[in-house]
Amino acid sequence: MNSSFDVIIIGAGPAGLSLAYCLGKNKLSTLLIEKKSIKLIGEKTCGDALGFERTEELKTLCQIEEPNSESVCEKLETVHLSSANKFEISIAFQCRTIDRLKYGQQLLKMCKISQQFLY
Ligand SMILES: Cc1cc2nc3c(=O)[nH]c(=O)nc-3n(C[C@H](O)[C@H](O)[C@H](O)COP(=O)(O)OP(=O)(O)OC[C@H]3O[C@@H](n4cnc5c(N)ncnc54)[C@H](O)[C@@H]3O)c2cc1C
Incomplete structure (x- = not known):
């Protein structure tokens, strides 16, 4: 392993994995350190x-x-928020x-494919 x-x-x-992928693509040597085991990367x-806008942006800016x-469970049109004091609101x-x-494992695989991922 490199020492620098x-x-x-x-x-x-998601932030660390996306950044590692972008840096790798730009030929910067990158060390990504995670305290969880590899199989649990993504779990939270x-x-x-x-x-949709965020991931579209990531695709446009960093491919x-x-x-x-496999990662997508359900498509939603409305988000419903509620609290313990019975406040409720629905937002389109x-x-x-x-x-x-x-999804974390998908991003991890992408980093490995870029061959800049070390663990
Ligand atoms: C209850 C809850 C609900 C949420 N709901 C949503 C939602 O519906 N939609 C949405 O878009 N966002 C939601 N979020 C926010 C979303 O989870 C975060 O914005 C996102 O996970 C941030 O990504 P990140 O990569 O910056 O950090 P994280 O996903 O927190 O990743 C940080 C990583 O760093 C690792 N780490 C931490 N300390 C160390 C260390 N010392 N050494 C090595 N590794 C370390 C952790 O194990 C983890 O893998 C929610 C957050 C919470 C808490």
């Missing part, structure tokens, strides 16, 4: 809703693929729910 890198990223969440307690059919918001573990 252009960039060291701590944390293989989350509402799981993901808007990061949209969540694949086109998005989809994703399986975060599967």
Whole structure:
């Protein structure tokens, strides 16, 4: 393993994985450090809703693929928010729910394909 890198990223969440992929594509040597085991990369307690604009932006800017059919659970037209004190609101918001573990593994695979991913 190299002893020096252009960039060291701590944390293989969506941000770290996306950044590692972009840096790798730009030929920067990158070390990505994650405290979880590889098989658990992506797993996180989350509402799981993901808007289309964000991933479209990632695709346009960095060629990061949209969540694949395995990662996408459900397409939604409305998001319903409620709280313990009975506050409730529905917002028209086109998005989809994703399986975060599967999406994380998809991003991880993409980094490995770019051959800049070290673990
Ligand atoms: C309850 C909840 C619900 C949410 N619902 C939604 C939603 O519906 N839609 C939405 O878009 N967003 C939602 N979010 C926000 C979303 O989860 C975050 O915006 C997103 O995960 C941030 O990505 P990230 O890569 O910056 O960080 P993270 O996903 O938190 O990833 C950080 C990574 O760093 C690792 N790490 C941390 N410390 C270290 C260390 N010292 N050494 C090595 N590795 C380390 C962690 O294990 C993790 O893998 C929700 C968040 C919470 C908490």
